[in-house]
Amino acid sequence: MNLIGLLSPELILLATGLLVLILDMAFHGKEGRREWLPFVAIAGLIVFLIAASFLWGTHTSLLSDMMAVDSFALFFKVVAGLSTLLVILASWDYFQGKTPYEGEFYGLLVLAALAITLAAASTDLIMVYLSMEFLSIGSYILVGYLREDPKSNEGAIKYFLYGAVASGIMLYGMSLVYGVTGTTNLAQIAQVFAAGKLTGDMLWLMLPALIMLLAGFGFKIALVPFHQWSPDAYEGAPTPVTAFLSVGPKAAGFAILMRVFLAAFPAFQLDWAAVLAAISMITMTLGNVVALKQTNIKRMLAYSSIAHAGYILIGFASVALDSPSLFNGVNGVLLYLLGYLFSNVGVFVAVIAFENATGSNQIPDYAGLIKRSPWLAGTLFVLLLSLTGIPATAGFLGKFFVFAAAINVQFYVLALVGIVNAAIAAFYYLNVARYMFFVPSQEESHVAIAPALAVALGIATFATLLIGLYPQPFIEFANQSVRLLGVF
Amino acid sequence: MVPLSWFLVLGAALFCIGVYGVLSRRNAIGILMGVELILNAVNINLIAFWRYRTPDHLTGLVFAVFVMAIAAAEAAVGLALIIAIYRTRNTVIVEDVDLLKM
Numbered sequence: 140m141n142l143i144g145l146l147s148p149e150l151i152l153l154a155t156g157l158l159v160l161i162l163d164m165a166f167h168g169k170e171g172r173r174e175w176l177p178f179v180a181i182a183g184l185i186v187f188l189i190a191a192s193f194l195w196g197t198h199t200s201l202l203s204d205m206m207a208v209d210s211f212a213l214f215f216k217v218v219a220g221l222s223t224l225l226v227i228l229a230s231w232d233y234f235q236g237k238t239p240y241e242g243e244f245y246g247l248l249v250l251a252a253l254a255i256t257l258a259a260a261s262t263d264l265i266m267v268y269l270s271m272e273f274l275s276i277g278s279y280i281l282v283g284y285l286r287e288d289p290k291s292n293e294g295a296i297k298y299f300l301y302g303a304v305a306s307g308i309m310l311y312g313m314s315l316v317y318g319v320t321g322t323t324n325l326a327q328i329a330q331v332f333a334a335g336k337l338t339g340d341m342l343w344l345m346l347p348a349l350i351m352l353l354a355g356f357g358f359k360i361a362l363v364p365f366h367q368w369s370p371d372a373y374e375g376a377p378t379p380v381t382a383f384l385s386v387g388p389k390a391a392g393f394a395i396l397m398r399v400f401l402a403a404f405p406a407f408q409l410d411w412a413a414v415l416a417a418i419s420m421i422t423m424t425l426g427n428v429v430a431l432k433q434t435n436i437k438r439m440l441a442y443s444s445i446a447h448a449g450y451i452l453i454g455f456a457s458v459a460l461d462s463p464s465l466f467n468g469v470n471g472v473l474l475y476l477l478g479y480l481f482s483n484v485g486v487f488v489a490v491i492a493f494e495n496a497t498g499s500n501q502i503p504d505y506a507g508l509i510k511r512s513p514w515l516a517g518t519l520f521v522l523l524l525s526l527t528g529i530p531a532t533a534g535f536l537g538k539f540f541v542f543a544a545a546i547n548v549q550f551y552v553l554a555l556v557g558i559v560n561a562a563i564a565a566f567y568y569l570n571v572a573r574y575m576f577f578v579p580s581q582e583e584s585h586v587a588i589a590p591a592l593a594v595a596l597g598i599a600t601f602a603t604l605l606i607g608l609y610p611q612p613f614i615e616f617a618n619q620s621v622r623l624l625g626v627f
Numbered sequence: 628m629v630p631l632s633w634f635l636v637l638g639a640a641l642f643c644i645g646v647y648g649v650l651s652r653r654n655a656i657g658i659l660m661g662v663e664l665i666l667n668a669v670n671i672n673l674i675a676f677w678r679y680r681t682p683d684h685l686t687g688l689v690f691a692v693f694v695m696a697i698a699a700a701e702a703a704v705g706l707a708l709i710i711a712i713y714r715t716r717n718t719v720i721v722e723d724v725d726l727l728k729m
Binding site: 264265268269272276279280283286287289290292293294295296297299300303304306307308310311313314315317318321322323370371374375 | 635638642645646649655658659661662665666668669672673675676680681684686687689690693694697700701704705708709711712715716721724725726727
């Protein structure tokens with residue numbers, strides 16, 4: 140296939156994003172026509188997903204080894220496309236009356252999806268840095284999208300200041316890696332270490348360099364020492380943006396983390412696997428324990444998403460790609476991300492629907508929701524069960540695969556901490572369910588859901604149950620997607 | 628010729644000053660300036676490594692140019708956010724921006 144064909148998914152996203160921005164300007168003052176902009180974005184994303192599916196099974200590198208076209212990148216294209224699609228559906232009614240600049244939102248969201256696909260495909264440190272900054276800068280704008288709202292501003296400035304420092308530190312680490320190895324290409328970096336022809340006096344720089352890289356990647360994923368921004372940014376951001384942040388940039392961060400560490404630094408696996416295992420345990424525990432006492436549901440979900448990052452990291456800390464076992468770690472990460480994408484975005488769609496109807500994000504206000512809107516309460520309950528990790532849902536499949544990967548490489552403590560944490564998490568997820576089903580509410584009025592939100596909620600719930608009840612094709616998809624260019 | 632280590636020490640010193648600035652400043656613009664210092668430390672590193680280790684490949688130079696361009700984009704978005712904060716609360720002291728707390 141030629142270059143245009145191999146780059147077609149990215150080019151389609153770029154064209155869609157720019158088209159939405161241009162149409163938004165062209166339709167200035169014609170409010171009726173602007174309502175078509177989300178349809179343009181959705182059409183572009185569907186074409187993007189179709190174009191991406193044609194690349195299934197292609198393995199090659201592009202643009203002088205800057206980008207890879209492989210199953211791994213394709214998997215994250217699917218994650219980026221689906222999460223953006225659901226978030227666009229979820230933000231349908233949200234911005235009405237909150238901001239006059241609704242159109243740009245869809246354009247920025249599509250461009251952020253482009254940044255995720257580029258990040259997952261990057262095979263050069265320069266490209267990694269560029270795509271991460273592309274995603275970060277887009278996310279800062281999205282978090283601060285409600286310019287007149289002090290909370291949105293505050294979330295954005297905190298996200299920005301943490302993000303700018305984290306990316307500066309990551310960049311310093313990249314400059315050290317470049318200095319030690321003399322190249323920025325991931326595969327060539329690995330070759331330098333494999334050949335063992337390094338001048339010994341520089342080698343000690345690799346440890347600080349790896350830690351600095353981890354600071355940058357960990358910031359995107361919200362791993363624990365680098366997580367302080369996330370509760371504030373999640374609470375302050377417009378809720379659809381929170382839904383996007385909790386899935387898209389997190390997935391991109393994991394994609395970059397896995398590709399850089401597996402493709403460039405397999406020689407240091409003993410070091411980074413141990414560090415990641417420790418970070419994973421701290422991340423899970425802190426996320427879950429702090430989530431227990433939250434009363435704002437967005438903030439609770441922010442801490443729960445920190446905890447989920449910890450579970451996902453179990454899979455990567457116990458990576459064993461050459462092991463004959465089914466549980467090689469990376470497929471666990473991918474399966475977890477797929478299930479988490481639908482469950483978490485789904486929960487946020489329910490939160491948005493509730494917020495649109497009542498204007499509240501407090502958990503006690505969910506009291507008696509089963510009477511006020513049985514459909515909303517029922518789907519939210521299923522999605523919360525999936526986040527808890529109850530069997531027959533997508534969340535269970537992901538947890539099963541990452542815990543099994545930890546046991547496979549004999550990280551028993553890691554698996555045990557994960558299981559204990561899953562039990563802790565059940566308390567705060569089921570607390571919401573307790574309010575919905577068993578606490579009588581003062582309000583009796585019906586909670587109305589807009590059609591677009593109902594569709595998004597239906598898709599998310601259906602996918603969550605489908606992955607949980609009929610996992611075989613998804614497991615196969617994840618197993619195929621483990622193939623990274625240059626590693627296999 | 629000046630040895631490579633001098634440049635690296637300069638870069639490391641600049642990096643430390645930048646990190647100190649980020650941690651000690653209370654003014655959002657001051658923090659942003661600290662970040663710019665960190666990025667300049669990176670550029671010094673990149674160009675010194677390019678000149679001394681791989682002068683026949685342009686990787687380091689290209690990387691440094693990208694870093695400068697991204698730094699400008701980042702500063703633009705950052706300053707816009709700071710202006711938005713200033714408009715809503717009349718302050719750019721980060722400690723006073725504390726609506727969102729546990």
